[in-house]
Amino acid sequence: MAEAASTSPRALLDLPLTCPTCRALLHGGGTNQRRCSNCDRQWDLVGSKWWFGGEDVVVTGDATDSLKSRLKVHDKLYGVLIDIFSPVFPHFISERRHLRKQMTPSMLAIDVGSGNTRLMEGVVNVDLMPYPNVDVVTSADGLPFADDSVDLVFSIAVLEHVTDPHAAIAELVRVLKPGGQAYVFVPFIQGFHAAPYDFQRFTKPGLELALSDLTIQRTESFGPTSGLVWVLGEWLSIPFSLGIAPLQRWLALIFMTLLSPLKFLDVLFRRMPGGENISTGFLVVATKGPATLTAQPEAV
Template sequence: MLAPLKHTPLHPQWLMYRSWKRRKQWPAVDIVSGRLLDVGCGNQNLRAQLHNRVEYIGLDYPATTGLGYAGKPHILADGQQLPFADKTFDSVCLLDVLEHIPQPEKAFSEAVRVTRHQGKIYWQTPFIYPIHDLPYDFYRWTIQGIQQHENRYPVILTELTPHSNAIETAVTLTNLALAKGILDAFTQRHIKVLLAPIGAMLILFNNISGRLLASVFQDVGFMPLGYSAVFSKNMPENGSGSKSSECVRLSRNRSGKHTQ
């Protein structure tokens, strides 16, 4: 219902969509060839951004296809038990999916298993964000929780990027609470529906003032809406060896600058 407004400050998640627009090429800018598995592909938004040299394979869980996603996965399967041989893919994408899997560590382990040596695993996940896609919303990770995967699997974390700063997160959550209240009032045909115009004006004001304040009070990682992470598989072909001491963990602020 609000989709036509998502690129205007009238939309509750306008600031989030602006941030999403800045990173919509991620991870497509990094994947220029090879076989790619998109676990939990949903609407397959990534596919349109990829180079034509990339062999794209979309996979989704049968039950989630009934949640209104328009994409048609190539394979219906469980991300906790991928139907592929070891080292099948050059890249595996886990974009906004691990939080919806009952055993996310098992799904991450499977992603590592089917990724080739020095292949990439792209993980995107919400952090401070409302419950969604019920009944399949189970987990959230802190930055330290994401970093811990280096200690549990044969991977190196090469990039870790927070999404949004604290002001943008606070505004987005406030707007979503207002929008939920307005929607509930309409659904229940409650007298509170008379407050809908005030709610809409508050959302507009929050978005505009939030954008201005966010440009002044910038921060990196204090209370982001979510994270993007890139892991490189570091297991030699013979299955032995240890991680490189050259590993560099990166964090990006909203302007794309790196801080180590």
């Protein structure tokens, strides 16, 4: 579940920022204003966020996405609701427990496409949308971080929402330090969910191929029942909404919530034969070159 943790203003002033367009170093370190040494563009730290483009306000998709965006402002409550009522089993609880043991104060961890969720204390949140807990507002395909500067990169359910996932992956790889680690989750069997956009899905080999510039340590299937709950909830909403479009979105949400307890079967099913074929999604843990962090989480 999400935590009400934050990144200190000092940490934001110390970030290894570069120009997102020409990659040159920024002048003005330690102040709340930076200027590109090459193209002379200027960026500002305003309202506890570095603004490197992105949206001025939070943009939402359909009715479900609008509801989610309103709930996301209450980050702790939203995290609990998602863990309990979303169709997807919350495997990240055990992943986070594992990561907390490895993280040290000197490490730089960024969550690209964080939304309003702070995965762990000290993680720098990066997003296209300026949610309250976002520290750096920018596009995933133009990260304003120096090459080889980040110890840990998260990309959790983000690549389906970007227009060019391969460009976004190239950026994750570029900013990672040699030995740094990437946690990349993408959906496979999930319904369309604009937030505010939704462009693609990945199979397990498709995701591993897309991340082939990294050394893959493990790939986790998040489970077939989670996929089934999402699809069945959407399917039931079609006849019961009687052709009324706004009602269909709400019924899909209600059916998925009612069916959500079934997702706990994925503790068993996700590693059983056939479980990967309709898994709701896959998490790849990978490093840039030889690993310096261990890959295995605690047992669920």
